[in-house]
Amino acid sequence: MKEERDFLPAAPGRKSPGKTQAVRSKGGVQVNIEDLMRDLASAGMGLMGDDQRAAADFAEACQRADEDPREQQRVRDINDLVDAEDAIYAQAVAAIGRGDLEAAVPLLRATAEAGIGDSAWMLAGVLEKLGRHQEALLWYRRAAIDGDPRADDKVAMLRHARQEQQPRVGSPDGDAPGGTDTAATAPRDVIAVVECKTHTPAGESIAAHRFTEQRLADAYLRLLREPWTPGAGFSSFSGRDVSKLLALPPSVFWSGEPCEVIEILDCCFASPDASVVSRWTPQVVEILDCSDDFRVPAAGSFRRETPTRVMRHLFAQSLHAVGTVDPACGSGAFLTQAFQVMATARPYAGPGTFRVRRRAAAREAAAADIMLPMSSAPMVTPEATLDEALEMVLEHGGTALPVADGADVVGVITLTDLAQAMHQARGLPSIQRVETLMRPAVTVPAGTPTTDVMTAAAGSPAGLLLVTGPDGTPSGYLTRESLLAQPPSNRERSAHSTSGLLLPSPLETVAK
Amino acid sequence: MPSWAGQFRDEEFSEFFRAWRRPLVGYLIVSGCPAHEADDIAQESFLAVRGRWDHVRGLDQPKAYLFKVALRRLARARKRQPLEVLSGQESVEHLAAFPDPADAIGVSEEQADLMAMIRQLPVRQRQVFFLRVGLDFSEAETAQILMISIGTVKSQLHEAKKKLAELARKSRGDDTR
Numbered sequence: 177m178k179e180e181r182d183f184l185p186a187a188p189g190r191k192s193p194g195k196t197q198a199v200r201s202k203g204g205v206q207v208n209i210e211d212l213m214r215d216l217a218s219a220g221m222g223l224m225g226d227d228q229r230a231a232a233d234f235a236e237a238c239q240r241a242d243e244d245p246r247e248q249q250r251v252r253d254i255n256d257l258v259d260a261e262d263a264i265y266a267q268a269v270a271a272i273g274r275g276d277l278e279a280a281v282p283l284l285r286a287t288a289e290a291g292i293g294d295s296a297w298m299l300a301g302v303l304e305k306l307g308r309h310q311e312a313l314l315w316y317r318r319a320a321i322d323g324d325p326r327a328d329d330k331v332a333m334l335r336h337a338r339q340e341q342q343p344r345v346g347s348p349d350g351d352a353p354g355g356t357d358t359a360a361t362a363p364r365d366v367i368a369v370v371e372c373k374t375h376t377p378a379g380e381s382i383a384a385h386r387f388t389e390q391r392l393a394d395a396y397l398r399l400l401r402e403p404w405t406p407g408a409g410f411s412s413f414s415g416r417d418v419s420k421l422l423a424l425p426p427s428v429f430w431s432g433e434p435c436e437v438i439e440i441l442d443c444c445f446a447s448p449d450a451s452v453v454s455r456w457t458p459q460v461v462e463i464l465d466c467s468d469d470f471r472v473p474a475a476g477s478f479r480r481e482t483p484t485r486v487m488r489h490l491f492a493q494s495l496h497a498v499g500t501v502d503p504a505c506g507s508g509a510f511l512t513q514a515f516q517v518m519a520t521a522r523p524y525a526g527p528g529t530f531r532v533r534r535r536a537a538a539r540e541a542a543a544a545d546i547m548l549p550m551s552s553a554p555m556v557t558p559e560a561t562l563d564e565a566l567e568m569v570l571e572h573g574g575t576a577l578p579v580a581d582g583a584d585v586v587g588v589i590t591l592t593d594l595a596q597a598m599h600q601a602r603g604l605p606s607i608q609r610v611e612t613l614m615r616p617a618v619t620v621p622a623g624t625p626t627t628d629v630m631t632a633a634a635g636s637p638a639g640l641l642l643v644t645g646p647d648g649t650p651s652g653y654l655t656r657e658s659l660l661a662q663p664p665s666n667r668e669r670s671a672h673s674t675s676g677l678l679l680p681s682p683l684e685t686v687a688k
Numbered sequence: 689m690p691s692w693a694g695q696f697r698d699e700e701f702s703e704f705f706r707a708w709r710r711p712l713v714g715y716l717i718v719s720g721c722p723a724h725e726a727d728d729i730a731q732e733s734f735l736a737v738r739g740r741w742d743h744v745r746g747l748d749q750p751k752a753y754l755f756k757v758a759l760r761r762l763a764r765a766r767k768r769q770p771l772e773v774l775s776g777q778e779s780v781e782h783l784a785a786f787p788d789p790a791d792a793i794g795v796s797e798e799q800a801d802l803m804a805m806i807r808q809l810p811v812r813q814r815q816v817f818f819l820r821v822g823l824d825f826s827e828a829e830t831a832q833i834l835m836i837s838i839g840t841v842k843s844q845l846h847e848a849k850k851k852l853a854e855l856a857r858k859s860r861g862d863d864t865r
Contacts, residue, residue: 209856213802214821216803220711230727237731238738241735254757254761293834
């Protein structure tokens with residue numbers, strides 16, 4: 177009965193007419209959840225074994241511990257280990273305190289592995305300071321998974337920094353006037369660069385708007401005077417805050433003459449010391465005929481919401497974009513996961529705030545236009561161990577890696593295969609080599625149109641395609657993630673304006 | 689229940705075991721421990737506390753020590769499982785690590801709903817919420833067990849409550865279909 181499943185009906189003893197009341201009043205819900213939690217906690221989350229049995233087992237274990245010296249030693253070891261870990265943690269904190277970062281790394285690695293306190297966050301910070309960004313990214317990611325909100329920003333920042341270092345590729349010739357590395361050329365006091373096409377009484381123009389901290393602060397002040405109720409107060413600027421600003425009606429954000437932003441080409445946000453915090457680019461996800469799902473902000477109010485129907489709609493759209501529903505993906509899980517990321521990415525602009533249009537593609541892009549160069553491809557050797565391969569996959573944030581023997585690409589190794597193999601061998605040091613798990617690589621010729629590339633990607637279990645040149649040697653590669661980040665080109669568009677979403681760029685890792 | 693005081697150690701420890709076994713198992717599960725392993729890890733943790741009973745009882749901190757040891761044992765047990773960092777996708781990982789409420793025995797429907805919601809929190813928030821709200825531990829105790837600052841305890845609890853309220857609102861809102 178659906179009605180019964182409504183969350184938090186009456187507390188015990190409450191009569192049913194009170195039900196909705198309890199749910200409606202905010203305080204009532206809080207109390208209710210907390211009471212429930214207390215009951216649940218004292219019931220072992222309902223998942224503990226039988227009491228009698230556990231007590232009997234424990235009595236037996238106690239007896240063993242008293243009689244068997246080896247067991248006694250084992251229990252002592254458990255306690256000693258806890259002490260040792262505490263001591264290592266204290267040493268690490270002390271090492272950081274006196275600025276000896278190199279010494280802190282191995283200590284923190286041990287405690288982070290043991291899941292102690294903020295070790296993962298601290299280790300990531302130390303590694304970052306030491307310039308070991310890839311390792312830092314791993315640990316920030318771990319901290320983010322543990323729920324450290326600070327780590328989210330850091331992950332985005334480091335990902336972006338790594339992208340900056342690589343040459344940008346795949347920008348179809350000429351039709352993308354913006355989208356260049358605006359942050360790299362920005363002066364130091366500029367903390368945000370928004371490149372956009374605006375419509376003013378004088379006509380359309382494309383310009384990079386540079387925002388200094390002062391200018392953003394002014395915008396905030398203006399914003400505060402507006403009858404607008406932000407969800408939370410702002411204390412400092414982060415990429416997330418700035419994108420909140422961007423989601424505001426442009427009249428609030430853009431000073432000077434009235435203008436309508438019709439296309440955001442690129443946004444970069446940097447911290448005042450010019451290390452890039454994040455970049456938000458319009459990921460073109462078309463939103464058609466679902467405007468009533470959005471709570472279009474009434475004048476003076478702005479709320480970001482992502483109703484489930486919109487999510488479903490976007491999902492359907494994206495399946496369409498790939499051109500196929502791949503049975504291997506089941507329900508298209510990798511796509512839903514891609515959009516899950518979007519749902520948690522708080523900054524989100526609905527229509528009525530501003531519109532973002534897809535960049536018009538002059539011609540349909542071919543595989544060669546959108547591929548990533550082979551030279552930048554992370555590769556493993558067939559002789560690498562699974563541990564090494566897994567580490568590389570995780571570092572590079574994808575779901576598969578090409579396996580190269582010298583200059584030849586001999587296959588592909590996927591995260592799923594790795595995970596399965598390692599899960600089976602859990603607890604044992606793995607000596608298995610990559611070559612035993614490798615899958616054959618799927619190749620597409622450089623001239624293949626994007627739509628066909630997408631079909632091939634959806635059909636390939638590894639989700640990684642090698643793009644081959646005329647001579648048959650791979651010149652680049654494509655992943656499902658990199659394809660998803662491409663605007664779906666050549667698709668019939670509806671006549672009315674399409675809206676996009678500002679999403680963190682690059683897309684978060686998509687696990688298959 | 690027969691008194692196991694003799695084997696356990698003494699009446700006081702036996703009382704301690706009886707009072708904290710269920711909460712400890714709950715805590716392990718909330719921390720992402722598979723249900724079938726939670727009882728074992730709990731037992732090991734109690735053995736460890738028992739091995740040091742005079743010491744920890746003297747410090748008046750037996751339960752803090754118990755919960756701390758349990759988390760360490762869990763981390764160790766999971767060390768070779770790549771699951772945790774595998775995907776970089778919190779939600780997927782959490783779902784994998786957190787038992788399905790449908791497996792829970794003797795919980796009401798509301799409690800199962802709450803479990804489903806707690807499932808969607810990051811591990812640290814779940815732990816803080818469980819210790820602070822579920823077990824009424826003080827901020828200082830929670831901070832000591834998790835080895836984080838009191839400020840972090842506060843902020844994580846706040847986040848957890850906010851998220852839960854939001855989820856509760858959602859589950860009775862448009863999304864019941």
